[in-house]
Amino acid sequence: MLINFSTDMEKSKEITKLKMGHMPPRISSKYPHFAKIISKLLDVNPKHRPSASQILLYLDERKRLSSEDDKDGIIDELKLDLAKKNEEIEKLHSIIQQLKQNAS
Numbered sequence: 001m002l003i004n005f006s007t008d009m010e011k012s013k014e015i016t017k018l019k020m021g022h023m024p025p026r027i028s029s030k031y032p033h034f035a036k037i038i039s040k041l042l043d044v045n046p047k048h049r050p051s052a053s054q055i056l057l058y059l060d061e062r063k064r065l066s067s068e069d070d071k072d073g074i075i076d077e078l079k080l081d082l083a084k085k086n087e088e089i090e091k092l093h094s095i096i097q098q099l100k101q102n103a104s
Helices: 008-019 025-030 032-041 052-066 068-103
Strands: none
Touching: 025 032, 032 052
């Protein structure tokens, strides 16, 4: 649990409020990312609720992005990935040009 309750009645009231769509301010202010997930999980329409795998992906992404020490490393990785993809695009453009010339 994100919040400690002093009594079961207090916990019951908060859960009832959550079910009605009222996010406790202490959750939304202290844990905004969890508040977002909780809101989605409590959606009235089950089709709008995330699956367990979607939640895990979201949490993994948040963890990856929130790591202050690793942000520079992530940026460098993304730059390398982009450079590789640009090289691949150039190769594909060359192949397309060759195919066009052979077709003529």
